[in-house]
Amino acid sequence: MAGLSDSPGDGSNLDRNSKVVVDGVSKVYESERQRVEALSDVNFSVSDGEFVCLVGPSGCGKTTLFRTIAGLEVPTGGEIRLDGEPVTGPGTDRGMVFQEYGLFPWRTVRDNVAFGLEEQGVKEPERSRRVGEMLDLVGLGEFADAYPKELSGGMKQRVGIARALAVDPEILLADEPFGSVDAQTRDMLHEELLRIWAETGKTVLFVTHDVEEAVKLSDRVVVMAADPGRVREVVTVDIDRPRDRTDPAFGEYVDRVRSLIGE
Amino acid sequence: MSVETGTESETGATTDPGSTHESPGDSSIGSLSDLDTAGLAYGAAGTGIFLAVWQAAAMAVGRTYLLPSPVEVATAFVVELTAPTTFTVPFAEVSIPATRLVANLLQSLLHYLPGLAVGSVLGISLGVAMGWSGRLDDALTPVTRFLRPIPPLAWIVFAIVWIGIGHGGAAFIVGIGAFWINFYNAYAGVEGVSTHLREVAETLGVDDDLTMIRKVILPAATPSIATGVRTSIGQCWMIVVAAELFGAPGVGFQIINAAQNLATDVSVAYMAVISLVFLVSDGAFRRVERRALAWRD
Numbered sequence: 121m122a123g124l125s126d127s128p129g130d131g132s133n134l135d136r137n138s139k140v141v142v143d144g145v146s147k148v149y150e151s152e153r154q155r156v157e158a159l160s161d162v163n164f165s166v167s168d169g170e171f172v173c174l175v176g177p178s179g180c181g182k183t184t185l186f187r188t189i190a191g192l193e194v195p196t197g198g199e200i201r202l203d204g205e206p207v208t209g210p211g212t213d214r215g216m217v218f219q220e221y222g223l224f225p226w227r228t229v230r231d232n233v234a235f236g237l238e239e240q241g242v243k244e245p246e247r248s249r250r251v252g253e254m255l256d257l258v259g260l261g262e263f264a265d266a267y268p269k270e271l272s273g274g275m276k277q278r279v280g281i282a283r284a285l286a287v288d289p290e291i292l293l294a295d296e297p298f299g300s301v302d303a304q305t306r307d308m309l310h311e312e313l314l315r316i317w318a319e320t321g322k323t324v325l326f327v328t329h330d331v332e333e334a335v336k337l338s339d340r341v342v343v344m345a346a347d348p349g350r351v352r353e354v355v356t357v358d359i360d361r362p363r364d365r366t367d368p369a370f371g372e373y374v375d376r377v378r379s380l381i382g383e
Numbered sequence: 384m385s386v387e388t389g390t391e392s393e394t395g396a397t398t399d400p401g402s403t404h405e406s407p408g409d410s411s412i413g414s415l416s417d418l419d420t421a422g423l424a425y426g427a428a429g430t431g432i433f434l435a436v437w438q439a440a441a442m443a444v445g446r447t448y449l450l451p452s453p454v455e456v457a458t459a460f461v462v463e464l465t466a467p468t469t470f471t472v473p474f475a476e477v478s479i480p481a482t483r484l485v486a487n488l489l490q491s492l493l494h495y496l497p498g499l500a501v502g503s504v505l506g507i508s509l510g511v512a513m514g515w516s517g518r519l520d521d522a523l524t525p526v527t528r529f530l531r532p533i534p535p536l537a538w539i540v541f542a543i544v545w546i547g548i549g550h551g552g553a554a555f556i557v558g559i560g561a562f563w564i565n566f567y568n569a570y571a572g573v574e575g576v577s578t579h580l581r582e583v584a585e586t587l588g589v590d591d592d593l594t595m596i597r598k599v600i601l602p603a604a605t606p607s608i609a610t611g612v613r614t615s616i617g618q619c620w621m622i623v624v625a626a627e628l629f630g631a632p633g634v635g636f637q638i639i640n641a642a643q644n645l646a647t648d649v650s651v652a653y654m655a656v657i658s659l660v661f662l663v664s665d666g667a668f669r670r671v672e673r674r675a676l677a678w679r680d
Contacts, residue, residue: 190582190586191585191586192582192585192586209585209590210582210585210586210590211586211588212586212587212588214586215586216583216586218579218583220579222579222580222582222583224580224583224599224602224603225603225678225680226602226603226605226676226678227602227678235584235587235598236587236588238598239587239589239594240588267677267678268678269680283587287587287588
């Protein structure tokens with residue numbers, strides 16, 4: 121079983137030259153009445169071009185970790201490094217995809233995708249060219265002039281992906297991006313995301329609570345545990361793509377990750 | 384609005400985004416044609432019965448000044464609409480020919496429009512500023528809470544001693560009314576902008592307050608702000624009439640003036656003018672709103 125190479129959730133996950141390094145990150149929420157340790161000494165790294173999924177039970181701090189990598193939360197200990205540079209706040213070097221899409225409802229699909237480019241000062245006609253390229257990438261060229269309310273959940277999330285990628289980020293960060301779409305659409309979006317990943321060569325860090333989704337997509341699965349949120353184990357998924365859910369090896373990985381989570 | 388938007392979101396189903404987007408205004412037409420003929424018939428019957436009861440009651444009373452009949456009101460309306468007079472354009476001091484009704488309406492608009500415009504702009508500005516800045520909110524909330532319940536008309540005392548009860552004084556009162564309505568709607572709109580959208584904007588490179596306000600806060604708050612403007616368009620007519628009861632010239636003044644001459648039919652005709660002007664301006668604003676905010680759910 122060469123494929124099931126695991127590594128423990130301590131500092132040995134850490135390759136300090138990686139694209140993303142999560143280095144001893146902890147996050148404590150303290151109020152007068154209680155102290156919640158959302159993350160406790162979390163260590164792992166993601167290599168350039170790698171697809172890594174974060175899975176864990178609810179309350180394991182995976183969303184907190186996602187927000188910390190995004191720069192929307194400040195860790196109480198440790199640091200996150202992107203290409204060696206510590207993360208100090210939100211920035212366009214990390215393209216974010218959210219479960220609730222976060223599309224600007226007053227902007228058309230085209231203008232949503234253009235938002236980050238406007239902020240970067242990308243001028244026309246380069247901006248339109250780039251937006252068109254992104255819409256083609258996610259197959260939404262025909263819907264460029266639609267408003268978000270006119271789109272299905274799956275289409276909204278493809279806009280979200282296009283918008284995140286438009287600014288050419290170093291990594292793509294996704295927090296349960298397909299959590300709100302039906303199973304069929306989710307399968308389709310998986311294929312699409314893998315294709316986009318292959319085409320763009322981006323590093324992807326993908327948060328999910330769906331173990332099958334994690335095994336389907338990722339090179340490595342970072343399995344987290346709750347109370348306090350920490351890395352339990354990192355599982356390398358050694359199956360060729362495209363992966364088939366009915367493949368016995370696929371099932372073994374799913375069972376392995378599930379047992380680690382305690383499901 | 385809720386009825387039309389409901390229809391809009393139902394027809395704007397997820398399957399065919401292109402078609403609904405290209406014709407955002409169509410949904411209202413759609414809902415009108417959906418209105419069954421029976422509904423229209425009931426509306427006509429209700430109106431007919433209302434007018435008949437009114438006419439019968441007026442005939443039973445038998446005195447126009449106590450209760451003018453719909454026919455008498457309609458006659459008075461036509462007389463006011465056609466009776467020639469002149470309207471003196473302020474500042475320019477030029478007299479232009481007009482009819483009595485038009486001249487009175489223009490008089491009212493001379494304080495209604497400036498009051499509405501200035502009051503709305505100031506109210507929206509302060510509402511956005513306080514909705515955005517927690518510090519400013521904390522600093523000014525006690526004052527705004529205290530001043531807000533005072534009816535605009537109570538400020539007539541200052542309108543009289545500062546400005547005099549002409550167009551300026553009436554515009555002042557109207558402006559106060561428009562200010563509070565727009566202030567609270569803008570404030571609530573800005574407060575209601577989801578943290579999520581702000582965070583999304585931050586991850587897409589927005590890193591200063593002005594850009595955030597311009598590109599996220601204001602567009603997201605626009606529906607609420609628009610509701611404030613639309614509400615004040617209606618409410619300010621109420622205030623106009625009240626202010627004119629104190630002597631500013633215009634439609635409201637004619638209502639009380641005619642009544643003092645026992646020409647109640649003329650009073651009611653001017654009441655109808657206010658209603659018509661409101662219906663037209665409100666309808667026009669709703670059209671603009673629906674078009675400009677076609678993106679709403």
